[in-house]
Amino acid sequence: MASVRRVSQPQRKSNGKYEAILRSAIKVFAGSGFFNSKVADVAREAGVADGTVYLYFKNKDDILVSIFNYYMEEALAAGKASLARTDDPIEKLRRIVHAHLERLGRDRNLAIVFQVELRSSTKFMEQFSATKVTEYLDLIRSVLEEGQQHGAFRSELNTKVAAKVLFGALDEMATNWVLSRKRYSLASTAEPLLDVFLNGIGRTRAAKQSARAN
Amino acid sequence: MASVRRVSQPQRKSNGKYEAILRSAIKVFAGSGFFNSKVADVAREAGVADGTVYLYFKNKDDILVSIFNYYMEEALAAGKASLARTDDPIEKLRRIVHAHLERLGRDRNLAIVFQVELRSSTKFMEQFSATKVTEYLDLIRSVLEEGQQHGAFRSELNTKVAAKVLFGALDEMATNWVLSRKRYSLASTAEPLLDVFLNGIGRTRAAKQSARAN
Amino acid sequence: MASVRRVSQPQRKSNGKYEAILRSAIKVFAGSGFFNSKVADVAREAGVADGTVYLYFKNKDDILVSIFNYYMEEALAAGKASLARTDDPIEKLRRIVHAHLERLGRDRNLAIVFQVELRSSTKFMEQFSATKVTEYLDLIRSVLEEGQQHGAFRSELNTKVAAKVLFGALDEMATNWVLSRKRYSLASTAEPLLDVFLNGIGRTRAAKQSARAN
């Protein structure tokens, strides 16, 4: 993965402090919320002095943004690599959905930061929306259009809306999992979600499916 | 609609100050973000003194929560009334989707507060999730189950997941609209959304539909 | 007793509100401390509206000062009347000591206000010292000098210091009683106090006393 280190700073020894601070920040932000977390808390959790944080991050906001960029880049890279290994659009969607839910389901703190803390204000939101989320939506959309060309998805489908529907569904699934006091596997919601997305909720399809099952 | 005035305070003259402060807060929070807004800003916008805000709200957080409760109660009440006027489950879903998107699309500031500011922290999120959002998800789910009994929706559908898919889709549509620099009608996404949700994205249904169209 | 009502206000109907507020203030100030008490607390305790307090008192400080003046005048008047009924200087001292301790011992809240809250700041202190406390010290001193003339007290005694010793002893006795978690009768300390003050702590007097007892 490409370096995500601050470019405005001289190259630093790769002594793991950057990652250590990021990981501490995830833990601290998830525990107390971004606005209630103190930079000093993050520093203590990472085992460095307060000032050291500012050698690796421009300011407190930058830590949050860096968490997003770091893990989003990682996820996008892994996702694209995974998609490249199949041609089937349905399988591609399946991989997107599973990867999304499994990745967040694996690290609850990371999920909290992504589903809650990163929504803290329009200031943050706009940055994400303007960049990576759009990129993610475009990735989904390209799969949908590819599927339309392959004849796998309905050709008259509004792929822009459909991409948002899928992303919104994934997002809600994750947010709900994070906020629910019930403890269940986030990944287990992947197939039911895909079922609704691929087949809709309408009866006739169900009829057709059960017919096909016979 | 039931009174939404603070119950923890003695009865106040109904001089509209409560609503005035709420409305000012929506404008101010939408403009600067909840954490960057000062209570003094809200007071000035409402044309009252700083201290007056505390006659109607316990603290700054309480203003935000009250915005949510006030408009959510209003929306739920209107929604339930609307649903009661039809028996068709598909029509009920349509009304939910349209009402949701039209309501937010009508007041951009309110939409910003709902889609962005209210997600500010787990502290807020948990309150909503624990109450009104759950109520909303349950409302959707009951329509889906009703539809299953009527034979309108697939009987083997996971209604819990499907409700979240719909809510997530609505939520994403609104968030995207709020954050996008493009200006379009939020309500116009209602039908494409319903199309995906009701029919899925799969080809076969499309085939059937086009066949029916002939 | 002369009127203690605010002179800067037009004469008010004697409906007991002035005294009611004073008494409520003693209770509230004793319970929470003057600086932690709110005017609204006093008003509620007195069963009047906040604004009504300002019809009887200039401001919050004035309530505290009025408590002092009201009860001090009462005490001084009663004390002087009592002293006038005897010629014996020792008996006069005895009456002063007993009256002081009995009066405060009878009303713990009043004692708290006098021993603690009225010492709140030099602002208050200087007012008292400049007026009533000096008057009280002078009263004691005049009894001592009278006693010297009668030959009851040592003629070379520094009466100024002795008056302060007695007042300080009374004051400390009351403060200690107020702050002690032990519950005892304040008045019961009168005789031991007089013993020390009249006879000192030196041995030889004890010898003489026991000799006299024989």
Add this chain to the structure above:
Amino acid sequence: MASVRRVSQPQRKSNGKYEAILRSAIKVFAGSGFFNSKVADVAREAGVADGTVYLYFKNKDDILVSIFNYYMEEALAAGKASLARTDDPIEKLRRIVHAHLERLGRDRNLAIVFQVELRSSTKFMEQFSATKVTEYLDLIRSVLEEGQQHGAFRSELNTKVAAKVLFGALDEMATNWVLSRKRYSLASTAEPLLDVFLNGIGRTRAAKQSARAN
């Protein structure tokens, strides 16, 4: 003297800031009264930033309490050391009285804080009464009992009351000095005070004394 640095904070560089702030607080509190003084005033007087105060003290109250503890510890330690250098109980009392009055008489601002500001509310008072003042009263009392055993003081004396009489006398002497507009030496009141306390005000002792003087 034992360290008086805040124990609740990590060890700090011993750069004198703690003492500097304490001394500034004495000056500021004495000048304006505790409740009318702003933390910012104390900081400015000490030549540090507002926030620095909170590196050394928990809050504003803690500054006041720390003044008391710092100087009381110092005084008690010095006092005990002084008492240990003599066996004569009368001489011990003399040293207590002189030390008390000289110490406060030397630093008017400190005296103001001790005699006025520290009495600000039961909240403070109870802390002192519960600890150091009780310790001080006990010290006096132990000297009195020691004196009774040595035959220097009357054996039937109520030492508990006598200790309070002496402390009250010392306290009143100091308070009176602080509030008086006349400027005199506080220490000069030591001997007259001791005279009253040791010999009482009664005539017969005076007679005996004058006889002894011959």
Add this chain to the structure above:
DNA sequence: AATGAATGAGGGTTCATTCAT
């Protein structure tokens, strides 16, 4: 590179006081 003591701007909140009714 790393430290952590020091900085100081910033704001939520309280509450004594006023005044229209």
Add this chain to the structure above:
DNA sequence: TATGAATGAACCCTCATTCAT
């Protein structure tokens, strides 16, 4: 006289950030 809703000045404290070591 009495009310109590409204006012707005005042202030303690936090904490992101800096910088001398």
